[in-house]
Amino acid sequence: MIYMKKIFLICTIFAFYSAFSQQSKIKVIESKKIELTSELSKDKIDLYHQFFLKFVDALKASDKEKLKMLISDKIKYYVSDDIIRNLVGGISFDRKFEVYKSGYQQLDKNETYPAIQYKYADDKQEPPRDIITVIFEEDGKILGVKPDYSK
Template sequence: MKKLFLILSVLVFQLGLSQESKIKIVESKKIELTGELSKDKINFYNQQFVKFVAALKVKDKQAIDNLISDKVKDIVDDNMLQILSGGISFERKMEIYKSGNQMLFENETYPAIQYKYVDDKLTPPRDVITVLFENDGKILGVKPDYSK
């Protein structure tokens, strides 16, 4: 059950929605990455995320299903994807901000990459998108984080 709530909190975000949501959003602590991923792994995971963003942009459900982890396929629906699309600016170019490992509940560790928009010159960046991967490159979660 904890995994379900964590996955929901990673996939769903609050983007100033004034309407009530049917999805329960679980607040999570600030995401901290440990260690650093190798260049090869960063390139591999980055390619997967670029494919995911492209599929999300054109609403290609089949391609999205092929790119996400089996652990989250059952809970990812069209509404979640629509909310996620609203949290990613497809017009702005992204670049890798940080990489490392993210520890989840029950001490499971997954590779993660944080992205920022190229035009965001603040330190730390105002808008960060954290993507959790499984070792095989499947996307476990995407969490846009916007500082207010």
């Protein structure tokens, strides 16, 4: 169970590093797409959205203490300054976020977590060019953030 969470976190970190380190025309395609099941209720979306906006504000301000309060205890140990810098580079703070999809993401055979995929409000393409997937714990703390953006 814990291993799956670590694997998810490591894959997320790898995705950040691979996205920033690629200078060639080779494109990395993940073998496992994020599949969301059963949509979240409006109340849950509102709760998680508020946590995400606080998280984005803390990222924008480089407020590490506030970030530590908003992320899950399960991943605090793995979050480094490099990961935070890469996350800051993967999220546009000047654009407004909209919920694209919501649901539950299965990280382990027995555990599913609430997830929201965000798109930017000015992105009218279907599917959106840039998506930020955020995995939450039930209490709203953030377990994972994965920006997928076009170059």
